Amino acid sequence: MATQKPRTDAQRRAANTPDRPVALLVVIFTVEAGRLQVLLIRRSAPPHRDAWSLPGGLLAEGQSLVDAATRRLEIETGVRDVFLEQLYTFSALDERDSVAVAYWALVDKGSVQLAHRDEWQPDWHHVDDLPKLAFKNTTVVEYASTRLRNKLAYSNVAYSLLPPEFSLSQLQQSYEAILGRALDKRNFRKRITSLGIVEATGRYESEGRHRPAQLYRFLERRPVVV
Amino acid sequence: MATQKPRTDAQRRAANTPDRPVALLVVIFTVEAGRLQVLLIRRSAPPHRDAWSLPGGLLAEGQSLVDAATRRLEIETGVRDVFLEQLYTFSALDERDSVAVAYWALVDKGSVQLAHRDEWQPDWHHVDDLPKLAFKNTTVVEYASTRLRNKLAYSNVAYSLLPPEFSLSQLQQSYEAILGRALDKRNFRKRITSLGIVEATGRYESEGRHRPAQLYRFLERRPVVV
DNA sequence: CCAAAAGTGTTGGCTGTACACCCATGT
């Protein structure tokens, strides 16, 4: 029967369908040093004081889900216009009767400026070496990691992990970090270039004592399914 | 920062994060007569009186999302233990400040017994010929149809659309109804049997004046990704 | 014997995978 007209509190209680706290979580991934990392916040208030948890908060009045997620992402990292997608909606993550809508995002660590706060301090953590997390946030991170690994295979999501120009080696390192295994260089380059999601810029990156690398960029800096 | 301890109403209002109505929708698909159909409810109360909408309702106190979806599905169709999965969470579907969590399900029409009510009467509708729907439910149905078409390619979800024993022709007809195009018979049979998701039962269906068809069953009557 | 639906194989193209060496640069 879907939703109806606004009701009084009395009506809601009578029907046993009270309004609920709606929480929003964001799983923010980045890749650095060949490892997949996730942004966590150190809790400075109970419950789970001093434990880590995912960034999030309650949905403000009149706020849409995607707005809340975009806002939270920008608050924590300073970045906008990156890959950000709904992940899943959890109930019973905490002891209360809340519903938690999770989003996930990919960011280029180089363009992130983490929030500085005295409390609720954010920091990056390796996904395969997480501390104890508050609530059931470990489940949420695992769910997001699986989605990311799957999505890597049939989309250009990686555009959001790297600076605008990058070498194919950098891209391959990102893939390897996420998938947790080495990829064959020739096959990787063949596949990526034949997918038509990147193009060479003609510029070269020369850093360190080796041959300069051709720089590429993504044709689209928004989600594309291939 | 995720969720915290229960707050007073005064605290919620001060933080501008009031609790919200949480609605649950279920997109229930079936296949019959070579068409993909979806279950809709005729609204007998405002708003959108006499329009059709998806079955749903507000989340009861202490109820988890999957429980609410399971319950709603059983209320409308009488069936349990079928494919049922979370689809997406929408905000701003209606004029209120609600959040709507949509699920989707696949049922075998033969085992469905539609609810009979004086009001809120449910009925099947062809997906490619929907009436005007209340709220933004057309969006929800399209989203679910897309998910279904995708999932058909790499899972055994169809187990939930057919009786326990069925012929490969029946299965193919279901696929064709969902995908909206004809499939090659030999390739279809080769693919399905080589996926190892079905096995022959040794029994035969003889109905009508033609050659009896070998009956098959799904090895697993729960979601499996292949 | 006719209508209706079941059942069955082969081929060509494409895609993915395995695999090893030479090159350009800076020190």
Add this chain to the structure above:
DNA sequence: ACATGGGTGTACAGCCAACACTTTTGG
């Protein structure tokens, strides 16, 4: 000259798509 990482081609296997006729049954 050497260490570092960049860049490249081929061969084989598996998968998918196209394609048409024979068989069994009931009427």
